[in-house]
Amino acid sequence: MTTFSDQELRAYIAEELAVGRSTLLEHQLATDERLRDRLRALLGESDSASLALRDVWRRGQLSCPSRSTWSDYLTGGLGDGLRQYLQFHLEEVGCRVCAANLADLQQRGGTDADQRSRKFFETSVGRLRDVDV
Ligand SMILES: [Zn+2]
Numbered sequence: 170m171t172t173f174s175d176q177e178l179r180a181y182i183a184e185e186l187a188v189g190r191s192t193l194l195e196h197q198l199a200t201d202e203r204l205r206d207r208l209r210a211l212l213g214e215s216d217s218a219s220l221a222l223r224d225v226w227r228r229g230q231l232s233c234p235s236r237s238t239w240s241d242y243l244t245g246g247l248g249d250g251l252r253q254y255l256q257f258h259l260e261e262v263g264c265r266v267c268a269a270n271l272a273d274l275q276q277r278g279g280t281d282a283d284q285r286s287r288k289f290f291e292t293s294v295g296r297l298r299d300v301d302v
Contacts (some may be wrong), residue, residue, distance in 0.1 A: 173196060173204065184253070188261055211276050233264060239271050 179195055188239055192239040198205055220254075234242075234255055240248050242255050258264055259271065 172199065173197075175207070175211065178208050182208070182212060184261070188263075191261055192263075193255075211237055233267055234258060236270055236274070239267065240274055243271070243274055 173190075173194055177190060177194070181191055183256070186194065194204075194271055198208065198275055238247070238251070238255070242252060255267075
């Protein structure tokens, strides 16, 4: 377990913490309840802290946003706080799983696979049966 100072946690909230430390912090947040509490307390005193971000933690999706959240990210359906968090997760944390997920969604035009194949099927029944969607 690494020890993080309040100063570091504040820097993290402001997205100014060094990449290496941020990654370490994110990993530890996933298992360290006390660290999460400290971060929550610090978020509480910062009015720039976003509710959406806290919501992400509450749902236990700290490490990886869901695919539908990434879909909303692509279509611009997210509030600022959450969008920033996703950007942070992607660019600073450099999560490969989410980068791959996002690239996949981008290829599908920002919507999820089910939606697209249904649409595709409806408009091309009988003509493109052999095309792999
Ligand atoms: Zn991820």
